[in-house]
Amino acid sequence: MSNKKVIxxxxxxxxxGRIIIDVSSEDPKVMLVGPDYxxxxxxxxxxxxxxxxxxxxxxxxxxxxxxxxxSLKETHILTGTVLPPGSLATxxxxxxxQHIIDNILHxxxxxxxxxxxxxxxxxxxxxxxxxxxxxxxDLMSIIREAFGSPVHPMLGVIGLIPKIDDILEKxxxxxxxxxxxxxxxxxxxxxxxxxxxxxxxxxxGSKGWQYLALTPKGYYELSEGNIMVTNEKGEKKEIIADELxxxxxxxxxxxxxxxxxxxxxxxxxLARCVLKSLMSLSDIxxxxxxxxxxHMARYIETTRLVEKIEAILSEKQPLQESEAGLTxxxxxxxxxxxxxxxxxxxxxINVAVLTPTAINTPAIERDIRTAIVAQGTRSEHxxxxxxxxxxxxxxxxxxxxxxxxxxxx
Amino acid sequence: MAVRIAFISLSSCNGCQVSFLNIVxxxxxxxxxxxxxxxxxxxxxxxxxxxxxxxxxxxxxxxLELIKxxxxxxxxxxxxxxxxxxxxxxxxxxxxKLYEDKFGPREFTPEPxxxxxxxxxxxxxxxxxxxxxxxxxxxxALLLLxxxxxxxxxxxxxxxxxxxxxxxxxxxxxxIDNVRLRIDFNPAELDPNICLLSQGVLCLGPVTMGGCGANxxxxxxxxxxCAGPTLELILVRGTRPIDKISQVLAxxxxxxxxxxxxxxxxxxxxxxxxxxxxSSDIMLKKPSSRLLDLVR
Numbered sequence: 001m002s003n004k005k006v007i008x009x010x011x012x013x014x015x016x017g018r019i020i021i022d023v024s025s026e027d028p029k030v031m032l033v034g035p036d037y038x039x040x041x042x043x044x045x046x047x048x049x050x051x052x053x054x055x056x057x058x059x060x061x062x063x064x065x066x067x068x069x070x071s072l073k074e075t076h077i078l079t080g081t082v083l084p085p086g087s088l089a090t091x092x093x094x095x096x097x098q099h100i101i102d103n104i105l106h107x108x109x110x111x112x113x114x115x116x117x118x119x120x121x122x123x124x125x126x127x128x129x130x131x132x133x134x135x136x137x138d139l140m141s142i143i144r145e146a147f148g149s150p151v152h153p154m155l156g157v158i159g160l161i162p163k164i165d166d167i168l169e170k171x172x173x174x175x176x177x178x179x180x181x182x183x184x185x186x187x188x189x190x191x192x193x194x195x196x197x198x199x200x201x202x203x204x205g206s207k208g209w210q211y212l213a214l215t216p217k218g219y220y221e222l223s224e225g226n227i228m229v230t231n232e233k234g235e236k237k238e239i240i241a242d243e244l245x246x247x248x249x250x251x252x253x254x255x256x257x258x259x260x261x262x263x264x265x266x267x268x269x270l271a272r273c274v275l276k277s278l279m280s281l282s283d284i285x286x287x288x289x290x291x292x293x294x295h296m297a298r299y300i301e302t303t304r305l306v307e308k309i310e311a312i313l314s315e316k317q318p319l320q321e322s323e324a325g326l327t328x329x330x331x332x333x334x335x336x337x338x339x340x341x342x343x344x345x346x347x348x349i350n351v352a353v354l355t356p357t358a359i360n361t362p363a364i365e366r367d368i369r370t371a372i373v374a375q376g377t378r379s380e381h382x383x384x385x386x387x388x389x390x391x392x393x394x395x396x397x398x399x400x401x402x403x404x405x406x407x408x409x
Numbered sequence: 410m411a412v413r414i415a416f417i418s419l420s421s422c423n424g425c426q427v428s429f430l431n432i433v434x435x436x437x438x439x440x441x442x443x444x445x446x447x448x449x450x451x452x453x454x455x456x457x458x459x460x461x462x463x464x465x466x467x468x469x470x471x472x473l474e475l476i477k478x479x480x481x482x483x484x485x486x487x488x489x490x491x492x493x494x495x496x497x498x499x500x501x502x503x504x505x506k507l508y509e510d511k512f513g514p515r516e517f518t519p520e521p522x523x524x525x526x527x528x529x530x531x532x533x534x535x536x537x538x539x540x541x542x543x544x545x546x547x548x549x550a551l552l553l554l555x556x557x558x559x560x561x562x563x564x565x566x567x568x569x570x571x572x573x574x575x576x577x578x579x580x581x582x583x584x585i586d587n588v589r590l591r592i593d594f595n596p597a598e599l600d601p602n603i604c605l606l607s608q609g610v611l612c613l614g615p616v617t618m619g620g621c622g623a624n625x626x627x628x629x630x631x632x633x634x635c636a637g638p639t640l641e642l643i644l645v646r647g648t649r650p651i652d653k654i655s656q657v658l659a660x661x662x663x664x665x666x667x668x669x670x671x672x673x674x675x676x677x678x679x680x681x682x683x684x685x686x687x688s689s690d691i692m693l694k695k696p697s698s699r700l701l702d703l704v705r
Contacts, residue, residue, distance in 0.1 A: 036420050039498075042501065047681065055498065062427055109448065109449060112450070133434060140427075140431050149543070156628055160596045397423060
């Protein structure tokens with residue numbers, strides 16, 4: 001190929017995630033950058049504490065609930081606020097809805113072209129995308145009903161979060177119908193998702209991983225828990241959030257300390273499924289550690305969350321009350337998300353946001369390289385297709401890439 | 410023939426695009442054709458379109474070039490959301506000169522430019538602020554721009570432009586003499602039925618365009634001004650947010666306007682008062698806004 005560098009703008013969000021692939025040697029070099037710096041952390045730093053979660057949710061217009069919950073949780077820790085009974089359950093419930101909505105949008109809408117490329121079942125995928133879009137709209141209307149707006153809703157303010165029973169009373173019937181539609185969609189999409197994942201050998205992942213996710217603390221598995229890491233041998237260790245936070249932003253990784261002396265972290269649905277034993281490491285090995293397994297993990301996770309919501313609706317397993325945790329971070333659809341705030345001597349709040357995109361960046365780069373080498377391709381079009389399929393298996397949007405850029409100041 | 414729409418995303422959180430996705434089934438029903446939209450993997454290839462919908466603000470040279478090319482190929486342009494209309498949160502970079510810093514691997518990233526709102530750079534045919542705009546406002550704007558709208562749609566579209574957040578807020582305004590004025594507060598200590606300004610808390614409701622349903626004050630959080638300024642602030646010379654807020658606070662606390670203004674000038678800054686509109690020429694170039702005096 002004459003061109004030595006292939007530059008790809010991930011088209012879901014133009015220009016916000018850019019992959020540069022240098023194929024001038026046998027061992028391609030891959031670099032994921034976020035070209036658009038939005039200074040969100042700077043804005044948050046200059047706000048009164050009550051307003052910080054509202055600004056935090058503007059980091060991403062797709063995973064806004066997870067950012068809001070992570071930020072609220074951190075402001076509660078900083079102010080020593082203990083939530084009244086039922087309010088913590090609301091945050092967990094909102095985050096569950098966020099995961100279901102995002103997983104559907106991710107697999108059936110944003111990655112529909114990838115499913116088509118992998119399975120060649122163009123017409124069926126088109127139908128699935130249309131259905132996925134309708135289910136997405138249904139679910140968004142539930143967020144609107146429950147929290148006032150489908151995008152950037154108001155979940156509450158420090159210490160004042162509506163109780164779960166009041167929220168459920170408003171949306172019970174609507175939610176029951178939506179859950180039935182989600183199950184129907186998952187049933188219709190299962191075969192195509194599994195067929196796409198069946199192409200794992202064409203999109204192998206590298207060997208040697210550390211899977212990073214929150215491990216459930218009691219009933220709450222998305223908004224509470226300790227950060228756990230497991231390697232490919234199945235050895236587990238708990239780490240505290242501060243071990244992951246760099247003192248200043250590091251080029252292309254934001255505030256996350258990249259595991260330079262160890263294997264890259266994989267976070268997100270696959271890591272959650274591994275750490276909750278919903279997927280086994282041996283199954284992942286059998287599928288060549290492929291990033292396509294992320295789609296399977298999304299399917300498993302969505303099915304599980306839907307069952308959980310059904311149990312809540314039928315009152316077989318009500319969301320239990322619990323004390324507010326003291327651990328930092330929540331699970332966002334793309335992976336572990338940590339907001340860490342500390343007070344400074346001038347009274348301002350120092351803000352560090354560790355996005356899952358930043359945590360996954362070395363993993364995405366390594367997997368793109370592995371897949372390009374495995375397919376032995378050198379045509380620019382093919383390289384772009386591989387890179388897009390791999391990157392989007394992790395993350396189809398790079399809104400929060402705006403947080404992974406370095407400021408030389 | 411179907412009305413061809415291209416959705417273009419610039420510097421933003423992409424929440425407007427998610428709000429827009431909610432109307433995709435409606436677009437199909439109404440014979441609109443979505444020829445470009447990043448989330449559904451359709452990239453704009455430079456073809457002519459009937460309506461270009463733009464979310465986000467201008468942050469770099471690529472955005473500038475794209476927006477100018479788009480203006481020349483689109484019959485109508487709709488600036489969607491507060492970032493496109495007023496520059497959004499990232500507009501703060503303009504006040505703090507943060508955009509001048511060197512960041513990222515420059516070899517592969519576009520050159521940053523002064524952050525601007527789309528409306529300040531190209532002529533737009535309609536602007537729908539808010540963070541993000543609700544679906545019904547997007548539908549009304551598209552119907553009007555495509556010529557498919559009815560008189561009723563025009564009326565509805567006009568109505569919300571003349572409202573403030575206060576007009577939809579259920580909290581009762583009462584006078585509480587000499588209430589302590591504050592920016593930070595303990596939400597649990599406030600009366601949930603009384604206006605936040607009455608309780609001395611800085612809320613931007615009176616100076617912010619309505620239509621959002623006042624979700625923030627309803628939930629106990631003062632309005633942060635995410636919908637941008639009211640028409641009065643935009644159109645009337647000599648008006649500025651701090652004067653308007655001071656008047657309301659003074660009338661509800663029994664203090665003089667001058668005293669309230671003095672307290673506010675000492676405690677607030679531009680990042681607080683113009684969080685979502687800091688890079689907008691509308692406020693920056695309005696002589697009376699004195700926005701730059703509040704940068705500290």
